[in-house]
Amino acid sequence: MEKVLVNDQILNRDESKVDIEDRGYQFGDGVYEVIRVYSGQLFTGDEHLERLYSSAEKIKMTVPYSKETLRGLLEQLIKENQIEDGSVYMQVTRGASSRNHVFPGENVLPVLTANTKVVARPEAALVDGVEAIIADDIRWLRCDIKSLNLLPNLLAKQEAVAQGCFESILHRDGTVTEGSASNAYIVKDGVIQTHPATNLILNGITRQVIATLCKDHQIPFVEKAFTVDELLAADEVFVSSTTSEVMPIIRVAGKTVGTGKPGPITKKLQSLFFAEIGR
Structure with a gap:
């Protein structure tokens, strides 16, 4: 069974869900990264994570985990899905709240999701x-x-x-x-x-x-x-x-x-x- 990351939890894909009012779904209000995996290892993982956090800062959003914690979660996800050559996709949205162009309050937390896939080199x-x-x-x-x-x-x-x-x-x-x-x-x-x-x-x-x-x-x-x-x-x-x-x-x-x-x-x-x- 394929595993996915939802916030800081690794779940079976069929157990995961995203709220219908998630701002990423309704507004595209979020940022993302795709990191290549070669021989089971993240390639330039730190650089991709640095850009993710930079992109989030530019749209006035805070990634809810440290870079070290997030990297560890991604590495665990890659290991559990037994990815040798592939990629990991992650995104962070501003969270789920009643649809409004104005940012939600601090009580609405960003939502992190990630998944992996096998990708052959072209x-x-x-x-x-x-x-x-x-x-x-x-x-x-x-x-x-x-x-x-x-x-x-x-x-x-x-x-x-x-x-x-x-x-x-x-x-x-x-x-x-x-x-x-x-x-x-x-x-x-x-x-x-x-x-x-x-x-x-x-x-x-x-x-x-x-x-x-x-x-x-x-x-x-x-x-x-x-x-x-x-x-x-x-x-x-x-x-x-x-x-x-x-x-x-x-x-x-x-x-x-x-x-x-x-x-x-x-x-x-x-x-x-x-x-x-x-x-």
Whole structure:
């Protein structure tokens, strides 16, 4: 029987429930994280938890447990569900109260839930590369908060899938921000370029790992916004996320990127990342 986490209790899934007036359900009033599990261990778990607490603080919400307590609960959940390669999803909402746009009083406590699943690494796509479309970034102006409000992301991702592609790369008035569920990068003349970590993007944990790897291995890496035209003229393009790792993009909006195969900088970065996760 699959186990799930509800507040500080690990329960059988069929024993768990969420109140119909939970503010996450009615307003999307909450934050979330997805952490990759490799060989039964959380990868960059501390960094994900730090971002969860930061996102909660930005929406004036307090996570009801310490980072150490929450990490221990997640590790117990992974162990009980016998997850080797997979992920753990967690979210914290502002709790359950009578529907009102105003925050509830201090007597209403936030609600924490988490569950795990087996997730295979996208090995074939990592080798061959994938395709992307370009779409308008219609999201709100606080994309640095990992909130539950993902409808614009879903619409962009669904449009990509409808066109037989892996991802939508988003732009605001011609300036590329990120993907619908990833950070986006170009490589031009051996330099990796990606949008700065402002309110317009989510500072991905994999993005942070990539930046560190580039620094440690003398790979030129610049946080600077680039345009759709620069995207289409890039030597290499890739995206990154918790589940897609370092994913090469070989076609954008029907236009072949470089040689139409994952480029040398992307492949080198993949190799470094694979070593980081022990693969």
